[in-house]
Amino acid sequence: DGGITQSPKYLFRKEGQNVTLSCEQNLNHDAMYWYRQDPGQGLRLIYYSQIVNDFQKGDIAEGYSVSREKKESFPLTVTSAQKNPTAFYLCASSRGAFAGELFFGEGSRLTVL
Amino acid sequence: AQSVAQPEDQVNVAEGNPLTVKCTYSVSGNPYLFWYVQYPNRGLQFLLKYITGDNLVKGSYGFEAEFNKSQTSFHLKKPSALVSDSALYFCAVRPPDSNYQLIWGAGTKLIIKP
Numbered sequence: 001d002g003g004i005t006q007s008p009k010y011l012f013r014k015e016g017q018n019v020t021l022s023c024e025q026n027l028n029h030d031a032m033y034w035y036r037q038d039p040g041q042g043l044r045l046i047y048y049s050q051i052v053n054d055f056q057k058g059d060i061a062e063g064y065s066v067s068r069e070k071k072e073s074f075p076l077t078v079t080s081a082q083k084n085p086t087a088f089y090l091c092a093s094s095r096g097a098f099a100g101e102l103f104f105g106e107g108s109r110l111t112v113l
Numbered sequence: 114a115q116s117v118a119q120p121e122d123q124v125n126v127a128e129g130n131p132l133t134v135k136c137t138y139s140v141s142g143n144p145y146l147f148w149y150v151q152y153p154n155r156g157l158q159f160l161l162k163y164i165t166g167d168n169l170v171k172g173s174y175g176f177e178a179e180f181n182k183s184q185t186s187f188h189l190k191k192p193s194a195l196v197s198d199s200a201l202y203f204c205a206v207r208p209p210d211s212n213y214q215l216i217w218g219a220g221t222k223l224i225i226k227p
Binding site for chain 2 (some may be wrong): 004006031033040041042043044045048050056058090092101102103104105106107109
């Protein structure tokens with residue numbers, strides 16, 4: 001079945017450590033996104049990528065980095081520069097010309113100890 | 114500033130009764146409008162969208178939404194609620210001048226009581 005796979009589902013990190021969240025899709029979608037979700041808030045866009053080897057900052061890119069070396073993969077690195085990294089992270093994809101129907105992964109919950 | 118408001122943090126409905134989850138927006142032009150649902154500790158699932166045409170849009174799981182341009186609203190509705198409809202519902206708006214940006218509401222927790 002086609003879909004988006006995020007891993008790990010739960011991740012614990014010590015302060016000062018970088019962590020990388022994986023996102024893989026087999027939907028053959030061109031565009032991929034990373035969102036952050038905090039309780040009581042809407043989703044906030046971290047980064048998005050329209051095509052391979054290209055990506056743009058979203059609203060809250062500081063302290064995060066991404067790569068898009070393959071169409072299927074869009075990993076997110078949460079760096080030690082991110083001041084408040086504890087959150088639920090959601091990866092999504094859409095067909096090339098973004099019409100709004102996003103397909104989401106199951107999410108990764110990061111907790112900083 | 115462009116924004117999306119979901120004025121109710123939580124909506125409680127008895128099973129079998131009709132439900133409404135409200136959404137209003139402040140976006141210039143003719144935006145695209147969306148509803149998504151999220152079950153606990155899961156990703157979001159697309160329910161329905163309005164782009165143009167009939168103001169009443171039908172979507173997944175028996176949900177529908179009514180677009181009202183004069184009131185800049187896009188309320189989610191269902192004629193008869195199920196306990197399994199209990200979840201977090203998000204309204205999102207894509208401004209007409211944006212290809213990849215969505216403006217999200219804060220979400221409304223829907224609780225359906227047996």
